[in-house]
Amino acid sequence: MEYKHISVLREASIQGLNINSAGVYVDGTLGGAGHASVICGLLNGEGRLIGIDQDEEAIQNARTRLAPFGNLVTLVRDNFSNFRHIMSDLQVTQVNGILLDLGVSSRQLDERSRGFSYMQDAPLDMRMDQRGEKTAEQIVNTYSEDELAKVIWDYGEERWARRISQFIVQSRLQEPIRSTGQLVAIIKRAVPRSARADGPHPAKRTFQALRIEVNGELEILEQSIRDMVDFLAPGGRICIITFHSLEDRIVKQTYKALADPCTCPKEFPICVCGKKPKLKLITTKPIIPSDEEVEENPRARSAKLRIGEKR
Known part of the structure; x- marks a missing residue:
């Protein structure tokens, strides 16, 4: 069965990553490799794309679709919740951007045997x-x-x-x-x-x-975001696309906690807890699909994109 997938909020998320052609980027939810292929197309010979997915079919599809980019691409079959271990195994200490497109993929929904x-x-x-x-x-x-x-x-x-x-x-x-x-x-x-x-x-x-x-989708999300932000280079971006309010709430609250970690009482004139912001909010409100995108891909209707930048 052909791996069919329409990437949601593709242009907005790629713009949100603010691609450096020589940078290292992680697609933590490869899916149909739609986002990943665009990222690879913006990289030069010094850039790198690390693609992660726990679904073997997604990895096999990405291996074929991203083959033209050769050594720019490293594929890992794993869950993004193991981000620290994956980066350690690859001997990567810092990345310039991370993309997560959460939820079930079009392919998984369409393939009857998966039961989604x-x-x-x-x-x-x-x-x-x-x-x-x-x-x-x-x-x-x-x-x-x-x-x-x-x-x-x-x-x-x-x-x-x-x-x-x-x-x-x-x-x-x-x-x-x-x-x-x-x-x-x-x-x-x-x-x-x-x-x-x-x-x-x-x-x-x-x-x-x-x-x-x-x-176990929700229980891994907050800690995964925190781990990923730790690996971002200063000025690096994290872009997360969600599809329901439960995911979006976790992303919003985690971004907020990383952007404003101070635990001092509000009446204190200055911060004394010593906790420094790790993230700058690029989107205070989520980016949503245009009417045209929803018409083309009805599954994009509930999508929301939130972007943060490493301080």
Whole structure:
């Protein structure tokens, strides 16, 4: 299957990186390598692109797509949460820019066997890294009703989380829930008809929550940002694209904490805690896609880009 992917906010994120042609740049979520290919095209013989992705198919696609750039490119199959270890293994002490395009890729959504989509019947998998042991099937069949409700509420912000978890537990008593089709049918029964009349697909928030739980997406984000900023050279940029409010909130709050780390009481005339800012906020409000980009790629609708610069 061809690796199809439309890079979201490509021009804005590349501009945000403020590329130095001889610099070292990290794409921590290679995906379809759309952003990475543009970065490589702006580098000279002294520049370098380090591409990271935990999905083997993404790495194989990037190896083909970025082949024309030869030794400019280093590919690593890993999770960006291991940033410090990856940089240590590569003997890299400083980089000029880092890009993260969070969430599930178009390719992962479109490939039925991965089980990310509520629009196709498939095995309940949802692993971004298929070496991982935890799957969505295991979660829906082994988590308690309270645990399921917490995951669906915390990570999906689903108002019917408790009712959905009740229906899941009742259904699995009859037979194990093994496919996305089974789960979608259960969710549709759980969500009242009146609540399904308008708005997104009734399974959207639950599928988001399960995907986040399977891949530990939110729990790694804050520390990953802090680690990455430590590796930025002065004036280096970090650009992060998010697709839902939970991710965006973590990015916003972490950027803010790095830009203003002072813990002194507000009434103190001067700072005495000694904590120095590591980041300058380039975007005080997120950059969002244009109407034209959303029309071309509806999946870009909820995207937000936030940019910070190392002090």
